[in-house]
Amino acid sequence: MRKNALRPVRRIGLLVAMTLLSMSCTLPSRQQEEPGQLRHADRSPLSRKLTQVDFGGKASYAACMEPACPAVTRKTLAVTMPAAIPATPQAIDTFAADHPTLRLATTLQTPPARHRVFVRFTSGSANLSPSEKSRLDRAMAEAPETGEVAITGYTDNTGSLRANRRLAQARAQTVHDHLRTRLPANQTTLALVSQAACCFLAANDTPQGRKQNRRVEVVVRPQRQAPP
Numbered sequence: 368m369r370k371n372a373l374r375p376v377r378r379i380g381l382l383v384a385m386t387l388l389s390m391s392c393t394l395p396s397r398q399q400e401e402p403g404q405l406r407h408a409d410r411s412p413l414s415r416k417l418t419q420v421d422f423g424g425k426a427s428y429a430a431c432m433e434p435a436c437p438a439v440t441r442k443t444l445a446v447t448m449p450a451a452i453p454a455t456p457q458a459i460d461t462f463a464a465d466h467p468t469l470r471l472a473t474t475l476q477t478p479p480a481r482h483r484v485f486v487r488f489t490s491g492s493a494n495l496s497p498s499e500k501s502r503l504d505r506a507m508a509e510a511p512e513t514g515e516v517a518i519t520g521y522t523d524n525t526g527s528l529r530a531n532r533r534l535a536q537a538r539a540q541t542v543h544d545h546l547r548t549r550l551p552a553n554q555t556t557l558a559l560v561s562q563a564a565c566c567f568l569a570a571n572d573t574p575q576g577r578k579q580n581r582r583v584e585v586v587v588r589p590q591r592q593a594p595p
Contacts, residue, residue, distance in 0.1 A: 482510040482587040486542055487578060490525065493537035495545060503542070503585070507549060511589040516550070518543050519560040519584045523567070523577040531563035542583045 417428055418436050484506040486499050495503075520539030522531040539559050546557060569576035 482506075482589075484510075484585040484587070486583040486585065488538055488581045488583070490523075490577070490581065491534070493534060493541050495541055500545060503545065504549060507546065507585075507587070510587045514554075515556045515558065515588045516546060517558045517560065517584075517586040517588070518546070519562060519586075521562050521566060521580060521582050521584070522564055523580040524564050524571045525577065528564055532561065535561035535563045538581075538583050542585060546585070 416431060416436060418431050419426055419428055421427060484503060486495065486503055488494070488499075489496075518539050520535035520537070520542075522535050522538075524531075526534075539561050543557050543559050546555075550557075567576075567580045568582070569579040571577050571580060
C-alpha cells in the first residue's frame with residue numbers, strides 16, 4: 368500500500384523536472400545580445416566616430432571605424448601659373464610688358480660673342496713670320512670693337528718642360544707686343560698667359576700635328592654695353 372501511495376508523488380516530481388528542463392532550453396541566454404544593442408567595444412568613442420565626408424556644398428556626415436576614418440591634411444592654395452608662351456622675341460616682349468616685375472630679366476643682353484685667332488710658330492722659335500703678322504692684323508681688323516684681349520702661348524711636346532715654359536711665355540709676349548702697336552691702349556686690355564706642353568689641338572706624333580700645337584691663341588672679348 369505504501370509503495371502504491373508514493374508512485375503519484377514520483378510522477379509529479381518527474382513531471383516538474385522535465386518541465387523545468389524544457390523551459391531552460393527555450394529561455395534566451397543572458398549573454399545573448401538583444402537586437403539593436405551595440406557591444407561594449409562598439410560603444411567606445413575610440414572605435415566608432417562621426418566624420419565629415421567631402422566639403423563645401425557636397426559635405427555630408429557618416430560613421431566610420433578607426434583607423435579607416437579620413438585624416439586631416441594640410442590645406443594647399445591653388446596657384447594659377449602663367450600660360451606657356453613660345454620662345455620668340457615678340458612673345459617675350461609681350462610677356463614682359465604684361466609682367467613688369469619680370470621685365471628686367473628679359474631685357475638683359477646676352478654675353479657678347481668672342482673672336483678667336485690662331486698664330487703659328489716654327490719649332491723652337493718665338494718670332495712672328497711676316498705672313499703670320501699679316502694674318503693676325505687682318506683677323507683683328509675683322510674683330511668687333513675691342514674690349515679685352517686674352518693672349519695664351521702654347522708649345523708642342525718637343526724638348527724639356529722648363530724650356531717649353533720659357534718658349535710659351537716668349538711667344539705670348541711677341542704677340543702682345545705686336546698687338547700693342549696696333550690697338551689703342553686706352554680701349555684695350557691685354558692679358559698674357561702661357562701654357563707649356565698643354566692643351567694640344569692635335570697629336571704630337573706627326574709634323575703637322577706639332578705645327579698646330581705651336582701656337583698663340585688670341586681671344587677678343589668685345590666691350591660690354593649697358594642695356595638701354
